[in-house]
Amino acid sequence: MLSPVATPLVLVTADRSVSGTHQSHSAGEKYLTALTSGANCAPLILPALADEIAIDQFLSRVDGVLLTGGYSNIQPQLYGQQPVAGDDQRDTERDKTNLLLIEHILAAGVPFLGICRGLQELNVAMGGSLHQRVHEVEGMQDHREDTSAPMDVQYGLSHRISLQAGGILADLHGDHQPMVNSVHGQGIDRLAQGLRVEAVADDGLVEAVSVIDAQQFALAVQWHPEWQVRNNAFYLAIFEAFGNACRGQAQRR
Secondary structure: OOOOOOOOEEEEEOEEEEEOOEEEEEOOHHHHHHHHHHOOOEEEEEOOOOOOOOHHHHHOOOOEEEEOOOOOOOOHHHHOOOOOOOOOOOOHHHHHHHHHHHHHHHHHOOOEEEEOHHHHHHHHHOOOOEEOOHHHOOOOOOOOOOOOOOHHHHOOOOEEEEEOOOOHHHHHOOOOOOEEOOOOOOEEOOOOOOEEEEEEEOOOOEEEEEEOOOOOOEEEEOOOOOOOHHHOHHHHHHHHHHHHHHHHHHHHO
């Protein structure tokens, strides 16, 4: 008889920023609580310290990875572009850590879920590129939130997406054109080889991807399903599926 599996342990990627006068590493509470209440997993924040920690040793001790969203944008030089005009926040240590982390995740077969910047990191790590200003691309909608609005409005349902037949998301949800929130200024331009499109917005922007040859749960979305996860059946289904994959990994470990 199999012994009970402990609550799966999930690494949560961190942003590096200045808190007061010191550098700090942090992850938003909404990601942490979505893991506990939506996926029934225990979160463990991974600092953006690629030069100081052995990422492969972390992955041998955990059951999943959550690639979080963030307020910074990936350095465009990492996908072969120069920065366009504008006041973008950068987080070079997060870039370094997460692009290396993704390489190790794929090799180790650890389940992962990417959210917003996490989706963009996956695409860049696998050789794709990004639109630096989606709203400035001809034919594209403005996918940014109204930062002056209350948080419930910023993260409220914004537009429909179309789930692609045969994908992970289409198998999770009966409505193949669900509403999602939209809180981003960048998005996928050139899709990386090895990624499958899971969902698109009405303007054609890629809203979700999965890794074609992955043996593990390997999904990333452009919206924020962690927001009030238990109040949205589609969002909850994503985290429950991720949690189940992490429990399977814990059992194998």
